[in-house]
Amino acid sequence: MTGKKSPNGTRSDQEGTPDARRGPMREFSRSLPMSLLRAREAVMRQFRPSLRNHGLTEQQWRILRALTAVDTIEVTELARVAFLLGPSLSRILRDLEARDLIERRTAEADLRRGVVSISSKGLKLIEAVAPTSEAIYAEITQRYGARKLAELQDMLGELERSLAAMEVAGEGDAEADE
Amino acid sequence: MTGKKSPNGTRSDQEGTPDARRGPMREFSRSLPMSLLRAREAVMRQFRPSLRNHGLTEQQWRILRALTAVDTIEVTELARVAFLLGPSLSRILRDLEARDLIERRTAEADLRRGVVSISSKGLKLIEAVAPTSEAIYAEITQRYGARKLAELQDMLGELERSLAAMEVAGEGDAEADE
DNA sequence: CCGGATAACTTAACATGTTAAACAAATTTC
DNA sequence: GAAATTTGTTTAACATGTTAAGTTATCCGG
Numbered sequence: 473m474t475g476k477k478s479p480n481g482t483r484s485d486q487e488g489t490p491d492a493r494r495g496p497m498r499e500f501s502r503s504l505p506m507s508l509l510r511a512r513e514a515v516m517r518q519f520r521p522s523l524r525n526h527g528l529t530e531q532q533w534r535i536l537r538a539l540t541a542v543d544t545i546e547v548t549e550l551a552r553v554a555f556l557l558g559p560s561l562s563r564i565l566r567d568l569e570a571r572d573l574i575e576r577r578t579a580e581a582d583l584r585r586g587v588v589s590i591s592s593k594g595l596k597l598i599e600a601v602a603p604t605s606e607a608i609y610a611e612i613t614q615r616y617g618a619r620k621l622a623e624l625q626d627m628l629g630e631l632e633r634s635l636a637a638m639e640v641a642g643e644g645d646a647e648a649d650e
Numbered sequence: 651m652t653g654k655k656s657p658n659g660t661r662s663d664q665e666g667t668p669d670a671r672r673g674p675m676r677e678f679s680r681s682l683p684m685s686l687l688r689a690r691e692a693v694m695r696q697f698r699p700s701l702r703n704h705g706l707t708e709q710q711w712r713i714l715r716a717l718t719a720v721d722t723i724e725v726t727e728l729a730r731v732a733f734l735l736g737p738s739l740s741r742i743l744r745d746l747e748a749r750d751l752i753e754r755r756t757a758e759a760d761l762r763r764g765v766v767s768i769s770s771k772g773l774k775l776i777e778a779v780a781p782t783s784e785a786i787y788a789e790i791t792q793r794y795g796a797r798k799l800a801e802l803q804d805m806l807g808e809l810e811r812s813l814a815a816m817e818v819a820g821e822g823d824a825e826a827d828e
Numbered sequence: 829c830c831g832g833a834t835a836a837c838t839t840a841a842c843a844t845g846t847t848a849a850a851c852a853a854a855t856t857t858c
Numbered sequence: 859g860a861a862a863t864t865t866g867t868t869t870a871a872c873a874t875g876t877t878a879a880g881t882t883a884t885c886c887g888g
Contacts (some may be wrong), residue, residue: 500715501731502803504790505693505708509733511806512686514813519683520846529846529873530683537678548836553679555687560874562838567873584836584883612682616812624805625680628689631802634794635692698876707843707876726866738844740868745843762853762866 518612522604526597531556532564536573536598539590546579547586573597696790700782704775709734710742714751714776717768724757725764751775 500506516530523533534554539545545553551561565588568574573594579585590598613621678684694708701711712732717723723731729739743766746752751772757763768776791799 500712500719503787504799504803505690505697506712506733507803507806508686508690508693511809512683512690513733514810515683515686518813518816524847531874534678534684541678546836555684555691557875557877558837559839559876563874566838582836582884586837609681611816612813615816616809620805620808621682624802624809625682625685627798627802627805628685630798631689631794632692635696635790638696638789638793702877709844724866735845735847736867737846737869741844744868760854760866764867 515612518608519605522608523601526601528597528601531560532568533601535561535564535568536590536594539574539588540595540598542589544587544589547588550588568594693790696786697783700786701779704779706775706779709738710746711779713739713742713746714768714772717752717766718773718776720767722765722767725766728766746772 520530523530534556535550538550538554547561547565551558554561556564565574565576569576572591575589575591577587579587698708701708712734713728716728716732725739725743729736732739734742743752743754747754750769753767753769755765757765
C-alpha cells in the first residue's frame with residue numbers, strides 16, 4: 473500500500489531522451505542547497521509531529537528552548553540565537569505572549585529594547601516536550617552514529633565559516649549608493 | 651561597520667549565572683537541525699541576491715532548473731524533484747505560467763494530471779542566471795574544498811537514508827483509526 | 829537643546845511551508 | 859456499471875521567510 477510509487481507504465485512515451493536529459497537533472501538534485509534542504513527535512517520530519525501534539529511549531533519551540541537557557545534576553549539577541557529574522561520573531565513573540573508562555577517587558581536603560589523571559593507555564597510545556605524530543609534525538613544519533621554525527625556537525629560548521637567571509641555579489645542593477 | 655557585533659557592555663548585570671546557563675544553551679545552538687539550518691542559510695545567502703536581480707525566488711529557480719532537464723514532467727514528479735509540497739508548487743506554477751516562463755497542459759491519458767514544460771522565455775531566463783549561479787557555486791567549492799564538499803554531500807545523503815526508515819512517533823492523541 | 833542620523837523593534841506586503849479540506853477524474857467493488 | 863474509494867491537483871487557512879517601510883527611542887554634532 474505504501475511501497476510502489478510511480479505508475480510508470482502510463483508515462484506516455486514522450487519525455488525526451490532519458491540519457492541526454494538525465495545529466496543536468498542529476499546535477500541539480502545533487503546540488504549543495506538541495507542536499508542540505510533534504511537532510512534537514514529528513515531530520516525535522518521526526519520532530520514535527522511531537523511538537524505539533526503540544527501545539528508548537530518548530531520556530532516556537534526554538535524560541536522557548538533558547539529561553540530556558542537564560543533568565544532574560546533581549547529580542548535582538550534572541551533573534552540571533554534562535555536564528556530567526558526580526559519580523560518572524562516579532563510575530564511569534566506576540567503569539568507566545570498571548571498564550572502566556574513567555575513574559576515581556578522593556579529594558580529600563582533603553583526603552584527601545586524588549587526583554588523576554590519564559591514563564592512558568594512555558595517552562596512546564598518545555599518539560600512536557602523535552603523527553604520525547606530527546607528520545608528522538610537519541611535515536612537519530614544511534615542510527616546515524618554518534619561519531620559520524622559529530623563529524624558532520626564539524627563539517628557544517630566549517631562550511632559556515634568558509635562562507636562567512638564570502639562577499640555576496642549581486643551582479644545586477646541598483647548597487648551604487650543606497 | 652561589519653565586524654563588531656554585540657554592544658555587550660550594555661548588557662546590564664542581570665542574565666543569571668552565565669556558567670550554569672551556558673550548558674543547555676550550547677546544546678541548543680549545536681543541535682543537528684540548527685546546524686543544518688545555518689549551513690543552508692550560509693549557502694543560500696550567496697545565491698539569493700543574484701536570483702532576486704532576475705526576479706526569481708529560490709523555489710521558482712528550483713522549478714525552472716528542474717524543467718530544463720526534461721521535455722515535460724508531471725506536476726507530482728516535479729514536486730518530488732524540486733522538493734516542494736503540492737500546495738506551494740501549485741501556487742508557484744500558477745505564477746510562472748502567468749509570467750509565460752512555463753507552459754502547461756493536461757495529460758491526455760489522465761485528465762487529472764498536469765504536464766509542465768519550460769517555455770523559451772523561461773529558458774532564456776535560465777541562461778541569463780546560470781553563469782552567475784555557477785560562478786558562485788564554483789567559489790563555494792573552491793573555498794570549502796571540492797573533496798570536502800563531496801564528502802559532506804555523501805554524509806548528508808547517508809543521513810537521509812538513515813532516517814528514511816525511521817518511524818515518526820507522534821506520542822500524542824488521536825492516532826487510533828484514521 | 830535641536831534636528832539629523834542610528835538603533836531596536838514592529839508593520840506591511842508578498843512568497844512559501846504546512847496541514848486539512850475540496851474537487852474532479854480514475855479505479856475498484858459489488 | 860453505479861457507488862465507494864483512491865489519486866492528482868488545487869484551495870483554504872494559518873505560520874514563517876524575506877525585504878521594505880514605519881515608529882519610537884538614543885545618540886551626536888552644532
